[in-house]
Amino acid sequence: MLTDSASLAIVDDHPIVLEGLQRLLTNVKEIKIVGSFTTGAAFLSFLKANKVDILLLDITLPDANGIDLCKEVKALSPYTHVLALSNHSERSMILQMIQHGATGYLLKNISSEELIACIREALSGMITFSRGAKEIMARPSISELKDTPQLTRREKEILHLIADGKTTPDIAQQLNLSPLTVETHRKNLIQKFQVRNMAALIKIAAQQGLI
Numbered sequence: 764m765l766t767d768s769a770s771l772a773i774v775d776d777h778p779i780v781l782e783g784l785q786r787l788l789t790n791v792k793e794i795k796i797v798g799s800f801t802t803g804a805a806f807l808s809f810l811k812a813n814k815v816d817i818l819l820l821d822i823t824l825p826d827a828n829g830i831d832l833c834k835e836v837k838a839l840s841p842y843t844h845v846l847a848l849s850n851h852s853e854r855s856m857i858l859q860m861i862q863h864g865a866t867g868y869l870l871k872n873i874s875s876e877e878l879i880a881c882i883r884e885a886l887s888g889m890i891t892f893s894r895g896a897k898e899i900m901a902r903p904s905i906s907e908l909k910d911t912p913q914l915t916r917r918e919k920e921i922l923h924l925i926a927d928g929k930t931t932p933d934i935a936q937q938l939n940l941s942p943l944t945v946e947t948h949r950k951n952l953i954q955k956f957q958v959r960n961m962a963a964l965i966k967i968a969a970q971q972g973l974i
Contacts, residue, residue: 768795769816803827822849837864844885867891912955926974
């Protein structure tokens with residue numbers, strides 16, 4: 764059953780996304796927005812002292828990997844429904860989020876009506892996916908998991924710089940990024956390639972012709 768005012772929090776490092784989601788969800792009667800955060804650490808600090816029924820979580824944050832953060836949230840607050848809200852469209856990413864306790868996975872191209880419907884499904888105890896995520900999940904799993912991961916333009920840049928032996932500070936300076944952001948991209952690359960370290964990442968990336 765839905766409550767009259769389920770508490771909802773948003774974690775996304777883009778203020779314009781936070782503002783848009785707040786405006787969209789403010790007038791949804793069964794939802795009460797209790798906080799918006801740009802870092803995982805800020806949200807975890809809030810969660811320790813506050814009840815959150817549902818969390819909209821961006822996977823790529825400056826200080827945390829979304830999959831690891833989902834695990835921390837569920838350990839701290841098992842009843843909190845975590846909905847990943849991301850541009851990452853790899854099937855392996857979706858599976859990892861669900862395996863680590865997420866209630867659903869939504870792509871950021873989701874419509875406002877679909878977003879609200881997915882939130883309501885999650886609050887009703889259902890695993891929920893946006894239409895785009897459902898299409899990805901319907902693809903053959905074995906072959907997809909073995910395919911070359913789809914990388915963003917920034918991830919490709921960082922992968923090449925890592926292969927060139929550049930350190931995190933070097934990459935941060937060259938691309939005008941913070942070291943934390945570079946480290947987040949490194950962690951995302953390791954997750955996407957399902958390897959344990961950068962040496963294994965470079966080896967597989969070379970085998971797949973990415974560097």
